[in-house]
Amino acid sequence: MKKYNFNAGPSILPQEVIKQTAEAVIDFQGEGLSLLEISHRAKYFQPVMDEAEALMKELLNIPEGYRVLFIGGGASLQFCMLPYNLMENKAAYVNTGVWSKKAIKEAKAFGEVVELATSTNSIPTDYTIPQDCDYLHITTNNTIFGTEWSNSKLEELYKKKGTVRLVADMSSDILSRPIDVSQYDIIYGGAQKNLAPAGVTFVIVKEECLGHVSRHIPTMLDYRTHTENGSMFNTPPVLPVYTAMLTLRWLKANGGVQWIDARNKAKADLLYSCIDNSKLFMPTITEVEDRSRMNICFVLKPQYEDLFDEFFKFASARGMVGIKGHRLVGGFRASCYNAMDIEGVQALVDTIHEFEKLH
Secondary structure (H helix, E strand, O other), rough: OOOHHHHHHHOOOOOHHHHHHHHHHHHOOOOOOOOOOOOOOOOOOOHHHHHHHHHHHOOOOOOOOOEEEEHHHHOHHHHHHHHHHOOOOEEEEEEHHHHHHHHHHHHOOOEEEEEEEEEEEEEOOOOOOOOOOEEEEEEEEEOOEEEEEEEEEEEHHHHHOOOOOOOOOOOOOOOOOOOOOOOOOOEEEOOOOOOOOOOOEEEEHHHOOOOOOOOOOOOHHOOOHHHHHOOOOOOOHHHHHHHHHHHHHHHHHHHHHHHHHHHHHHHHHHHHHHHHOOOEEEEOOOOHHHEEEOEEEEEOHHHHHHHHHHHHHHHHHOOEEEEEEEOOOOOOEEEEOOOOHHHHHHHHHHHHHHHHHHO
């Protein structure tokens, strides 16, 4: 039976990328050594790091003056690394869920944090950005509750921010749609959603924003350490970086971010249409503009809530993996990251329709 991976993360990767990574684990580029045991200083690994950065820059149209880093620690380390490097006195945060809240908690150790707005079931619009903030932080996609900053609300944010530096956690929607990188000073995220296995963190950083705080920054937490050493100050997470490079190659070969944007829209439209018109299920996010395309959350209607276990077993028996919702939300969550194809989403839709016929 074919299985369809809707896990929220670590998540689905392109099958060809998994196979190429597995081959490299056995024998990396015909060198007779495993990718797991080669030196990151070896002449044949440096091109991997260089190509991964170059492909990120190409696919996202990253302007001059930015560097792409591949480092360890996950997005959770960035929650403190970011204020370490950018906050002198005060920072502003928009709280749209669990990961925003965690980032806010860490930032409070470095100065004043202004929480501009809080909402887990929509993307706020009623906020004012203090122009004396060192930076403004947003989380562009909420993996747990299923909201995402739409392009129109991002455009509104760009107009409002004035000269305030903008920072974004894009762990779960990076490379899923075009973004205007020039509007941001730092974009970061764990790579285990749309890019690579767990273990590597990407950071897109505008070099001009660094070096302006008065505090001492520990060596490994200073972005300049990594920009000046090409992400190779210490041993990088070699395997996930290699897989990230392969994923970026896959994305480019298929048509780039414009192609994946159209595919992601088609997948989301298909599944949301099914849920919106279902007699048993309903979406958790009612505002269409704020719905995540990456993490589609839905629940049983109140009168059918006793069917939860039955549907979960029914869907699991048909190859649907990882569709149980987060414990804070309940219900179901279908994470439709880049590597999930339309066939997988159609299989879930067919499963929902089949279950409805039984009830």
